[in-house]
Amino acid sequence: MKIIITQQEAVDKGIWTEIMGMFAVNKEDEVWQNEEFILTEEQARQVGLLR
DSSP: OOEEHHHHHHHHHHHHHHHHHHOOOOTTSSOOOOOEEEEEEHHHHTTTOOO
16 A cells, blocks of 8 residues: 655644655655655554555
């Protein structure tokens, strides 16, 4: 299973910092609000999107 989350959704859920770490995104990187990140099931569990 793959989970797709946008940057804005991650910010809204308070998990953007974790997503940044998973995808090696730095604060200096330009990221659009609608940019999508594809998480594995395990990654989604790590950030609390799945139980």
